[in-house]
Amino acid sequence: MYTTQLASMVKTSNHTQKDTTVNTVLKTNDYSKFKTKQGNRDLNGLHLKRLLSSIKEMDLLHANPILVNENFEIIDGQHRFNVCQELNKPIYFLMVKGLGLTEIQILNANTKNWKLEDYIDGYCSMNIPEYCYLKNLLTNTGLGISHLLAMFSDNNNGDTCVKLRNGELKLPHKNQGLIILQWIKEWIKVYEGSDRRAFVLALVNLYKTKGYSHEKMMQKIKYQSTKIVDCTNVKTYLALLEEIYNFKERGDKLRFF
Numbered sequence: 001m002y003t004t005q006l007a008s009m010v011k012t013s014n015h016t017q018k019d020t021t022v023n024t025v026l027k028t029n030d031y032s033k034f035k036t037k038q039g040n041r042d043l044n045g046l047h048l049k050r051l052l053s054s055i056k057e058m059d060l061l062h063a064n065p066i067l068v069n070e071n072f073e074i075i076d077g078q079h080r081f082n083v084c085q086e087l088n089k090p091i092y093f094l095m096v097k098g099l100g101l102t103e104i105q106i107l108n109a110n111t112k113n114w115k116l117e118d119y120i121d122g123y124c125s126m127n128i129p130e131y132c133y134l135k136n137l138l139t140n141t142g143l144g145i146s147h148l149l150a151m152f153s154d155n156n157n158g159d160t161c162v163k164l165r166n167g168e169l170k171l172p173h174k175n176q177g178l179i180i181l182q183w184i185k186e187w188i189k190v191y192e193g194s195d196r197r198a199f200v201l202a203l204v205n206l207y208k209t210k211g212y213s214h215e216k217m218m219q220k221i222k223y224q225s226t227k228i229v230d231c232t233n234v235k236t237y238l239a240l241l242e243e244i245y246n247f248k249e250r251g252d253k254l255r256f257f
Contacts, residue, residue, distance in 0.1 A: 152177035202237035
């Protein structure tokens, strides 16, 4: 009885299903048949540069085909497609009917995104001055990217980050940024949280406030240092700093917001 059962188990475990072909990888040198799908992300110059270098070093395009729909619209792999054109290499592709913008968005969302530091390093390696300037600030100040962008660039973090990723970063407020860096060095002597992002943004607001005197503030904080505490947002910091700045002031008081 035992032997019969064992033999039956062995027979079952050795039974395998045949694999089936679902999609076939195709190959062509006819670049003209492929189209860009409207709504897909724009090409990134840094990504293209890195991909170009990687493929020159080791060509694995055959193992990583691009994905297209029945209209030859590229769903995934537009950077690989452009590099193939530049290097005059064949296109390896998979065609899956019915794919569109929704699938593009899902694939993009599931792709590991580069960190802002990666873009800064990459564009700096291309000797783009603004990125090298920002990288130097990151190395020497210990402040975060968002802090420095608020100080040295236009104070629209979302738009600035998009430009940073696209290689279009501008830092038009270098003088402002360097002055606020000096302020932070002075503030750190009386307030350990002077490198908090909300506090840095408050300092940017003070810099832009007509009539504000940093020297006057530093005199006021000498005998009010216990008043400065961590705050959760910029507005609360500004209210606190305004109170300190206007302490015992007569006449019109300066408003920070």
